[in-house]
Amino acid sequence: MTLSLDQITHLLNGLKSLPPLRKQEQTFMEIAGYPHFENVCSNILQFYLQPSNEHGFGSLLLDSLFTLINEKVVINGQNIDVRREESTSEGKRIDLIIESDDFLLGIENKIFADAYNRFDKYAEHLNKYLRKDRQVYKVLLSVFPIDTSKAKLHGFKPITYQLLFEQVIANIGSYFLTGREPHTIFLRDFIQTIQNLQEATSMDESRLLYFADNHESISTLFAEVIEMQKDMRKKVKQLNEVVLSDAVFSDIDQSPYPIKSGFWLPSAYLVAVSWYTIVISNSLSLQFDVVLTPKGWFFRFFDLRNKKNPKQVENWVNDRRIKVELNSEKNSPINFLIYKGENDSLPYSTSSEDSGRWALDMLKRLTDSLD
Template sequence: MNQPKASEVALQVLQTFLNTNEIPTVKGKPKTFLSIAKQPHYENVWSNIYAFYFNVRESHKLNNLFIKSLISLIRESSLPDSKTIFETFLNFDVVTELGAKEQKRMDIALFNNDQAILIENKVYHMLNNDLDIYYNELDKIEKVGIVLSLEPISKDKIEHPRFINITHLQLMQRVMQYLGTYLLKANDKYVVFLKDFYQNIINLSQPYMEQENINFYYQHQQKINQLVHYKFKLREHILSEVVKVGNELENLEKYEPRLNSFNDKRLVYYVCPHERNLMITVVYEKLLTNERVMHIAVEMQGDLLQNRNIYKEKIQFADEEKAIFANHFETTQEGWAHFAIKHYSPTPQQIGKLAEYIHKIIIDDHLLAIYNKLAAFF
């Protein structure tokens, strides 16, 4: 009786793993405007945003939403007078980078004639500030300091009896809790900005992966890595098959994009030997996705696009060739343009013999004929 091969046993083990385990979905974090601008964690940027929304006279028209939210958290704190402090907090100024002694600067100060809230804004930096200097800078009857941080800070790490810790997420969650009653009069544009800022804080306050997903990986690490290995091997197979076609076609030279460039692992060019700006391009990257699609295009670049209107006028193309002309060849403003293009969804069996499949469709679907007519014209 023939024993199964080691590769067959490995495949059976992986198949059993996939059949008996639901692979958890790792939820990515939504992009925010600050992350797009590469400034998701800059403290001075956050301070300026907070200052804008704390200012009740600003154009956001959210009135006292932020100060109300902050004071509600202060009144829930462990300060001895927390239940009675700041029964009103009106006509206050909002200042960022307020100068203090010893060339120190207070991140955000909210104050009127008798009251002050002093905010030390922390994102990733450690708390190593002399809080006494900040607290003593403004002489007010009612005064509280706040260390606003990403992670909670224990009371023993805040060496000042009148400073408390509130996290950015706590403050923004309270803002969102109260937001509904302010929406009618609010400026919609700044509500959108506010929600985006809130998402940015959520992104930085919570880990990228949930603990259960991390646990799942380490419980099944070997099998998961085997599956990843299979994916890499499939990509290598696809690439080698695509390259093989380029080596076989006459009047074309295979060209692979530079290693680690944008197009590496995405596509391969088959380039015209006497006109390097004419090529057939095979884009295969989505064969490894759930879509399992690819496209093949006759493409032009550079100088060949300067008088692009003449090709369809001066070269005699058959009707079946015209049927696959790209719609936007004459109008695209890119430095490259598809002259003709076809999309494909090969079966796993066709991917198994991808070189043979590509070679056949390039001929049968008239892509090679179109390329040859253009090459002869040049």
């Protein structure tokens, strides 16, 4: 099966109409390699749930939790104990317990795991703290919503991190001047890490609908793209064979400068490159790319040792009367110089012999010592 031009145009227009993907901000927790572990998240919660700790946010997180539980609790930050992994009589562990003279709050923390725990045993353990003058509260904190029709929670109130963070952000204004660096940054990083976990497993509805409606055509288009890439790679390799067969490579004395060659054949783009590195001096390695796209062939140059500053390369090609223009691509990691002189491009269908000789002529101009 192949796609008509109208079908391809329809696919591409649909893709263009989708809202732009929001680029996820990589967090320090993700860089460190600990985004998914419940223990790490519980340790962070323990620190910020203790009002007397040096973060400067006081009872911000506790106030936010009790707002979501819909309970009015007076919090005395000097008389609160926040502890981790308290064992039940059966040897099970409750992730977090916040205890004061006035209340006790037990929190079971779930990042990705389902709510399969024995919540009846957790509740039984927590209820031992119940007194006439002290209420016991139970929270199941999770990244994703819990299906309460399938899970027996025995009094644990399910709250998502999203709801908690929304409440924290709503309440944080009064703590703006008391929050201390770097703990403000750490809290923001923790919030962003959890948000990334939520977003990493879901796409916006418009994208899901687009791919659901067009998945067969998209698969066909992918297959055609792969065939196009194979043809492009074959052509650049054939070009390279023509170039390497010349004396400039077979006889080192024919070139005053060492030359290395190779390929850049990315899988994510419709582009194939046969590259040649000309080592001119200790400070200048001129990279000469012969680039093939579906539009055809062209040349580009850059300084392999200083990719953002093409000045030395520009001087070199100008001395050899090779006309170039600086590329206009925004946010490019390399400042390329594009050849804009005579015969500055060739059609895609050009034979390997002709394209190879075309590239070889430029290579010889670049290695001219001007003696």
